[in-house]
Amino acid sequence: MAIVSIPTAVASSARPLKSRRRVRMRLPAALALLPTALIVLVVYIGCMLWTVRLSFTSSTLLPKLDWVGFAQYSRLFMNDRFLVSAENILIFGTLFVSGCLILGFLLAVFIDQNVRAEGVLRTIFLYPYAMSFVVTGVAWQWFLNPGLGLQKLVRDMGFENFTFDWLVNQEMAIYTIVIAGLWHGAGLTMAILLAGLRGVDADLWKAARVDGIPTWRVYLSVVLPLLRPMVVTATVLLATGVVKLYDLVVAMTLGGPGIATEVPAKFVMDHLFERNNIALGTAAATIMLITVVVILAPWVYAKYVRPQGRPA
Amino acid sequence: MSLKTRVSTYTLSVALIWSSGAFAQKAEVLHWWTSAGESAAVKVFADQYAKTGGTWVDNAIAGGANARAAGINRIVGGNPPTMMQFNTGKQFDELVTNDLVRDVETAAKAGKWREIMPKPIVEATVRDGKFYAVPVNIHGQNWLFYNTKLLKDAGVEPPKTFPELIETGERLKAKGVIPLALGGQPNWEHNLFRAVLVGSGGADLFRSVYGKRDTKAAKSAEFKEVAELFGKMRSLVDPGSPGRNWNDAAALVITDKAAMHFNGDWAKGEFTAAGQTAGKEYGCTIVGKDPRLVIGGDVFVFPATKDKDQLAAQDKLAEVLLDPATQLEFNKKKGSIPVRLDVDVSSMDICAQKSASVLKNPENQVEAMELLSTPNFSGAMQDAVTQYWNNPNMSADAFVEKVTAAMQSAS
Incomplete structure (x- = not known):
């Protein structure tokens, strides 16, 4: 958007002849973009509106276009499972994003110390990201299963009283999802931040050394602010992972024990496809959409709307 | 033979070939x-x-x-x-x-x-x-599969009622065997609950709960008894149960690690694949006063x-x-x-x-849940059952409340 709007501003202030040539030059570009624009409008926006519309109906197996007002929403907010799902996504989102950023940053700093076998370590840390969430979930399910994995291993080594049953513990199960998520996502964050670290001007380090500033302080007060664009990129990537969290849960716990690890996306999928309840499923999907919009709105405003008056 | 009849015979034979072609x-x-x-x-x-x-x-x-x-x-x-x-x-x-x-x-x-x-x-x-x-x-959805050898070693008979099953389970547990192998996923926990409901509460209670969504039935003493029996069965399951697939649960019985397993008769496929024969290595029975089979x-x-x-x-x-x-x-x-x-x-x-x-x-x-209730109500019941099963602190009364709420709100 921003890129397109700048030439427009220039063109309008130039002479008419020049502007016509600009239009002619931009025509192929506009044509090339047209299919994408159509897909965005029809498929994405269209489906979103359709979803919102369906959430105000009483559709069950097949879509039905009646109007029941906010009945599905009041049902939704009385539903134990949806409330638990909402709480879980909050816990997961906060811990996953912040955890990946912290862990990724520490890993990046560690690799940036000119360690030996850097290539190997980088590959090892990034490797989990190459796996699908389903594989990740199944692997961690086995690893954390009290009768098969870690707990049994440590007990077999002679520590009879060792207990690590978070996976089957209602209170703690959601944190095992966070652990698996961190294992999966920290490597990617590391790769992004490491690229940023490598871009930091060596002179800055020399200057800091001359001033006698401790290394950790340089990282925190000088390097980290310079990495802001990378941190933003990583956060956006991780945040999309939070919203669509589904396959990891299905593979690892299937929402259990009980409903302890249910998440909104699973609520939507179950109600749409297993429980013949399109209306309630779309109502939950609409709530997810609204939440994302509410979180993104201030950022979009700050980034695109507010600075428009000022020169870039 | 006139030309007319010859033509019509011809048409008929063509039509015959055509229609037999249709079956292909x-x-x-x-x-x-x-x-x-x-x-x-x-x-x-x-x-x-x-x-x-x-x-x-x-x-x-x-x-x-x-x-x-x-x-x-x-x-x-x-x-x-x-x-x-x-x-x-x-x-x-x-x-x-x-x-x-x-x-x-x-x-x-x-x-x-x-x-x-x-x-x-x-x-x-x-x-x-x-x-x-x-x-x-x-x-049939409510079969009890049991390991004949483990029951024999413990000196117990296949249980005939649910209170008996809990007693038998405790004895097996004392022997170091997992009494009940359960696939700890919401739909299998729900299947177990339905086996208890029909076996202990009877066919009519089963129908009023799933078919009529009768809140009076859910608040009845019989239903509460079922809920309490079901709650007691939590202690018969091993801690590794949550999240387990049903075929892994059946495998526990096949490999002599667990003694009993509730499932539909499709579980026989697992036993057969392991080379076992019904009536020899494993047995099957219906638990309950009368042999009500949920079909x-x-x-x-x-x-x-x-x-x-x-x-x-x-x-x-x-x-x-x-x-x-x-x-x-x-x-x-x-x-x-x-x-x-x-x-x-x-x-x-x-x-x-x-x-x-x-x-x-x-x-x-006895009609299975899928015959009596909408997928949506079945799902709501499943949410209630899995919460109750996985939370030992939840009382039978709290469970009854969740069930009545599901009856009233699910479409």
């Missing part, structure tokens, strides 16, 4: 039978259909929900398969009310389906006095079409599916029993024979 038409069948035993079973149908001259195009989609979603999308989109699988029950209700599937009443009348099939199955397939699907099998199964529906070849293929398929020999062969592979109770089952395994003899008495036939 492709029948695309959408189903979700993808495991080894299941695909062997569906191959019986495919082979029989091929023998009549048709071409069976197999479209297997893994996972019932996925297959149903794909099939319904195609039906609504106007490009339906020739035949599509559903579970016996309410899954295809809206397809019937929207005229998207054909009725098969003519074939049903001709084949006397109402006389040879159990009433719950007939009622689950008939809408407004017409058959809208072809039932192909009966699955469901699978049906095929024929999406509505105007294509004459497809209509002919559908008629042929309906005939093939219910042929007695085909029924026997199919159900041996599937682990279920023939939907026609007039088929001789003496060549089947001992559990199937038991199942068939129990069902001879109509009082023992």
